[in-house]
Amino acid sequence: MRTPLVTVILPAKDAAPYIGTTLETLLRQFDDPSALKLVAVDDGSSDGTGDQMRSYAERFARAEVLVNPRPVGLATARNQGLAHVEGDAFCFIDGDDWMQPRRLQVLASRMRELGCDFLRTDHVRVTGSARKIVRAPFAWRGVVASPRDAILPADDTTMVDYPYAWAGIFHRRILEEGLAAFPEGLFTAEDRPWIWRLHLQAASFAVVDAPTLLYRRGIATSLTQVRDRRQLDFPRALSQVVQTVEQDAEAHRFMPKVVRTALALSSHHIVRSRRMTPSLRREMRGSIRDLLATLDPADVAHALDRLEGSKRRVLARTLREAGHAR
Numbered sequence: 001m002r003t004p005l006v007t008v009i010l011p012a013k014d015a016a017p018y019i020g021t022t023l024e025t026l027l028r029q030f031d032d033p034s035a036l037k038l039v040a041v042d043d044g045s046s047d048g049t050g051d052q053m054r055s056y057a058e059r060f061a062r063a064e065v066l067v068n069p070r071p072v073g074l075a076t077a078r079n080q081g082l083a084h085v086e087g088d089a090f091c092f093i094d095g096d097d098w099m100q101p102r103r104l105q106v107l108a109s110r111m112r113e114l115g116c117d118f119l120r121t122d123h124v125r126v127t128g129s130a131r132k133i134v135r136a137p138f139a140w141r142g143v144v145a146s147p148r149d150a151i152l153p154a155d156d157t158t159m160v161d162y163p164y165a166w167a168g169i170f171h172r173r174i175l176e177e178g179l180a181a182f183p184e185g186l187f188t189a190e191d192r193p194w195i196w197r198l199h200l201q202a203a204s205f206a207v208v209d210a211p212t213l214l215y216r217r218g219i220a221t222s223l224t225q226v227r228d229r230r231q232l233d234f235p236r237a238l239s240q241v242v243q244t245v246e247q248d249a250e251a252h253r254f255m256p257k258v259v260r261t262a263l264a265l266s267s268h269h270i271v272r273s274r275r276m277t278p279s280l281r282r283e284m285r286g287s288i289r290d291l292l293a294t295l296d297p298a299d300v301a302h303a304l305d306r307l308e309g310s311k312r313r314v315l316a317r318t319l320r321e322a323g324h325a326r
Contacts, residue, residue, distance in 0.1 A: 004037040004062055005030070005088060005108045006169065009081030011041040012095025013071055016048040018216065019095045023056040026093070029104040036104065038063040039081040044071035049095065062086075073230075075182035075190035078165070082180055088172055090180075092165045093213070100211035107169040107210050116144045116204035120159065120168040127217045134215075136162055138207045145206065147199040148250075154257040155306050159207075160199055161261070163191035166213055174202060187230035189237035196241050196258075200248055229280065234269050235287035238262050242294060259299040260306070262291060267311040270318065285318060292322035300324050 008026055012019055023038075030036050038060045042050035050067060057063035064084055068077065078092060089108055093099065111119055125132045137157045138150055150159035165182075174180045179198055182190045199205075238261075245251050245258050266288045273284040292300070292315075300319070304312055319325075 003087050005035040006104050007037040007039060007081075007085040007087055007090040008104070009039050009041070009078055009085075009090060009092050010053075010095060011043055011074055011077035011081060011092075012045065012049050012053075013043040013077075014045050014047050014049060015095030016045070016052060018097075019049055019052050020056075021098045022093060022095055023052065025098040025101070027056075027059060028101040029099065030102075031105065034061040035108070036060065036062070037084075037086050039066070039084045040064070041066045041077040041081050042068065043073070043077045044068045073185060073187040073190070075186045076184050078190075079181050079184065082175060085172060085175055089169050090172065090175065091169045094166060094215075096216045097166060097214060099213050103211040103213065104169070107208070110142075110206075110208045110210065111169060111171060114142070114144050114206050114208075116171070116206050117147075117174055117202045118168055118170040118198070118205045120162070120205065120207045121210050122212065123164065123167050124212045124214045125217055126214050131214075133212075136167065136207045140207065142208050143206060144204050147202045147205045150205070151199050151254055152257055154260050154303075158257075160195050160257070163195035164215070165191055165194065166215070174198070177201075183237065183240055186233045186237055189234045192237045193240035193244060196244055200244065200254075231269070231272070231276070232280070232284055232287060234265070235284075235291040238265065239291055239294065242291075255296065256299050256302060259295050260303040262295060263300070263303050263307055263315060264311060266292065266318070267307075267314045270314050289318050289322045292319060292324065295322075295324075297324055 010022065026038060038057065040053040040057065042053055042065065053065045057065050066080055089111055107119055120136045122133055122135050125134050138159055152158060170180060179201055182194050241258055245254050248254065270285065270288060273281045276284065
């Protein structure tokens with residue numbers, strides 16, 4: 001059997017209502033079915049997710065199904081999949097999303113043509129019956145560029161604000177150079193340190209047009225919806241971003257972007273914490289306070305001057321407690 005062109009890593013937990021659609025669309029990605037390898041990870045599901053994975057695996061030319069008796073989280077499950085990559089390229093998809101036909105065939109072809117380390121694409125956000133295209137925030141299409149050049153400006157939306165692991169494809173060089181893995185044990189915000197390391201350390205990338213990936217929002221089991229302890233990983237993930245950038249030779253150039261991102265996301269999570277239990281809310285606010293306390297006061301003051309007034313008001317108390325008095 002020939003080596004596949006692309007390995008697709010599909011981790012899922014309790015995705016039984018949707019994962020059949022996901023798997024069905026993966027069967028329509030290549031004219032030659034042997035060009036794709038499926039690595040499905042059942043992350044401690046309590047519904048029929050694993051059964052559907054195993055049933056569909058028989059329809060792929062090459063497939064593996066990994067099973068975690070207890071959930072380990074999206075980051076660790078993706079890393080488990082990375083250990084089984086074959087071929088020149090790999091990508092990710094979540095268990096409640098799906099792809100248009102031939103998406104991966106187009107992306108594999110474009111990667112060969114451009115010769116870069118990874119490609120990024122737009123996606124379609126699906127909320128109920130509503131669909132909206134979300135553009136990758138980079139001005140040039142089909143042009144190979146340095147990933148570092150897509151991080152700034154600090155006050156605008158850039159590619160590090162588009163952290164979706166499934167919105168693209170990656171050459172296996174990314175895996176061999178140690179840039180593909182996610183921070184172990186993070187249950188949420190795992191893509192933030194991952195995307196920063198990728199853009200700081202990979203050599204080349206491009207944003208290209210391709211058949212789209214459709215991303216479901218508003219799913220009750222999604223981590224964008226839940227308000228449990230897993231959300232407490234957000235400050236830890238942002239702390240890893242800070243540490244990664246601090247170790248970079250151009251830390252002074254990129255830290256203002258990190259600080260602005262940390263402030264904006266902290267404001268968002270403080271608002272969301274209002275729907276948590278009192279004990280979790282206190283823990284979240286305390287962790288955000290500790291994160292903000294590590295940031296340079298000059299960078300914080302500069303970022304606050306450019307932050308929306310509503311976000312500044314939300315952050316005011318936590319910033320004072322973190323030692324950033326105005």
